[in-house]
Amino acid sequence: MALNLAIEKAASxxxxxxxxxxxxxxxENYLSDMKHGLKPCTVANRVKIAQIAGVDPKRAAVEGLIDQLDDNDEIQKGAKAMLQSMLDAFPKERNESKNPEQEGQQGMAERSRQ
Known part of the structure; x- marks a missing residue:
């Protein structure tokens, strides 16, 4: 789940x-800056936010590591790609889909096949 959405959900x-x-x-202003991408969020805080928001804290930890890696450094860029591949290999939680409308259509298609 995107950090800003996780923060919104946890704050709620x-x-x-x-x-x-x-x-x-x-x-509070630091949290707001994290939410808007102006300040970094530690992996530990990402995990806490995910736990409060009720989303997978392990996934949040890996997403936090990905965000901390530098695309301008070839080694870190490669590590970032590897970590992203790991995340992509596992389905997101239902409430983390990028396109809720598409997810709804896929769900209807799956139900109609049953």
Missing amino acids: IEGSQRALAKRLGIR
């Missing part, structure tokens, strides 16, 4: 972005 569960920031032990 916690009651507010302020409450989520407090639970993570960071300032």
Whole structure:
């Protein structure tokens, strides 16, 4: 799940972005900057956010590692591609699909075949 969406979901569960920031032990403005891609999010915080949001924390950890790698460094770029391949090999959780409308159509097609 994209970090910004995970933050929104976790903040909703916690009651507010302020409450989520407090639970993570960071300032609210830093959380807002993470949500908007202006500040980095540690892997540890990604895992905590995922757990609160009810999404796979292992996937969040790998996504966090991918985000920290530098595309300008060939070794890191290769590692990033390998990690992304690992993620791509496993289906996303149903609520993490990129296109909910397409997922709905696929679900209808699968049900009609049964």
